[in-house]
Amino acid sequence: MDVARAAQVSRQTVSNVVNRPYRVAPQTLERVTAEILRLGFRPNLAARSLRQERANALGVELHAGSGRRMGDIRDVFLVELTIASRQHDSHLVPFAAADFEHPLPAYEDLVASKLVDAFVLTDTRHDDPRPAWLRDHGVPFASFGRVWDEPEFSWWVDVDGATGVADGVRHLLENGYSRIGFLGWPAGSPIGDDRRSGWVEATTDAGVFVPAWRADALGELGAAAAAAAPLIEAIGPGGTLVCASDVMALGAWTVLRERGLTPGADFGLVGFDDSDLAESFGLTSLRQPLTDVAENLLSILEHARLGGNLPTQGTVFRPTVVARNSTNPLGAPAAPATGGTSAGNRTSSGGST
């Protein structure tokens, strides 16, 4: 304890001041008490106090600029996490790593500054150095996204992409479509592989699996359009595509539009994420239950803070199909081709993003 050094006494003397002050010489007592009061206001004590008795401060890494990628934390999730944190007597401390590929310095910095007590991880991936480092340093964390490399000592919450995509396939079958392809990311990305497997399973179950009706692209609009064009050709009118993301579905959407095809009436489309884009374009998509995910993560961390021993676990939540015109075979006008006519079933989205 720094009090001893500051007051130039032994630790035993400090202990005596607190527990047996009548044994301490008055001037020493005065000096030590003054130091205790003074140091009681110092950063490390304040932070320790904050950690022990106050709201839990949770570090959340944001990803900057070109480091953005699949599985990034999104606006909506951050809002959900913010709301959930208040309900759990916590607050978030967002931070950004200078280098997405080497995030540990930012974590070390934040832990050393005692500004946070625990972390919510997102964007987990293979060879992610963070879980092991946090475990080794005794810093609690819970993650949105599976902890791929060290599942046995971590808490994670994830969305069941395979079941979500399978639900999307079943939604298409129920709406009368039967020619169902998949536009996804190249094999090797955990999230992409998970989502693709749902297409394989559900189309196989229904007896409509056609292995050739699959294309891959990285998650960029132009590349998605280029990959979608021959696939749409191969599947033909009346067909459909389930896509690994809304951006990819939008790539397919632009191909359809340029060929004079109406999404829904002429060709079905399902995206993933239920982003603002999906809403704007009338695109059926899979909504991730981000409120549930955030609440679950905060519950885990609150339990950890209170000293509870939770069994290591992973929890998966099932997305829900949000149906819009892109899977309406009756040909309801897909926005925005005919302007505002279908605006009634959509809420307005931000004008500046």
Next chain:
Amino acid sequence: MDVARAAQVSRQTVSNVVNRPYRVAPQTLERVTAEILRLGFRPNLAARSLRQERANALGVELHAGSGRRMGDIRDVFLVELTIASRQHDSHLVPFAAADFEHPLPAYEDLVASKLVDAFVLTDTRHDDPRPAWLRDHGVPFASFGRVWDEPEFSWWVDVDGATGVADGVRHLLENGYSRIGFLGWPAGSPIGDDRRSGWVEATTDAGVFVPAWRADALGELGAAAAAAAPLIEAIGPGGTLVCASDVMALGAWTVLRERGLTPGADFGLVGFDDSDLAESFGLTSLRQPLTDVAENLLSILEHARLGGNLPTQGTVFRPTVVARNSTNPLGAPAAPATGGTSAGNRTSSGGST
């Protein structure tokens, strides 16, 4: 001070313990010292300490779900603010108001909990109750966006929308276009009026102002497309539209595509915000200097924290034109019509948003 009550002694006794402990009876001294130590770790002291000697904690309101609107804080700005906060020995505490229209309870709550020392305001608007409330409660703040109702006592940083749009008009003129319309928000929104005025001024200066080449829509894609269609008709091939947002420009983009027109070669388009959308669609847009804005806001608040007296001020930063294919009259292929050919000049954007 709560120590007196907790130890069941007078305030004078507490004072004596600290300043003249030799005058205090040993048992009283022990009890009071123990209470001082105990209370020294309590929330309010910890928070006060944090406020006085540590990183400045800055509250930042996030907007949830349907409350999103023009001028919302964006992902990118939050990241910039996060990076700038670390450089200024501060950190952010994001929070969300239960009701966007009545945000004060959330601010009161956060101030009362002593979790934050100051606020960064965004999404300022007319009849915004926050600036006056914060001033009355002595809570420092700086705002991204003009403080419309109380300019005389506040610090704000804003982007010069009028000059930005005027720069967009000049960019079109330099590229050989001369028929330039404007697609914006209905009159009465400060940001929208500001941006429109840049179109009026720059086209008037160049002698190409046509009042009829203006349409308004709320910032939703379908409504923007509906408003853009007759305007594109009126201006005719070889014309252009400057738009108040990327979403609006995208509405016009879909209209062009459905008529078989290529943005850029057949009709010029300029958006505003330089969002991921602009990048994905090859849309020329106006980039807000968010790094500068964030740095400026943090400098203001650091100065305020250190007790400096800054003159009340507003600072405006000028956006920059980011040129892409939608203003290329030579007909370079606009993404994503021809797939990946134009991907080289774009960075990839997140696949999950």
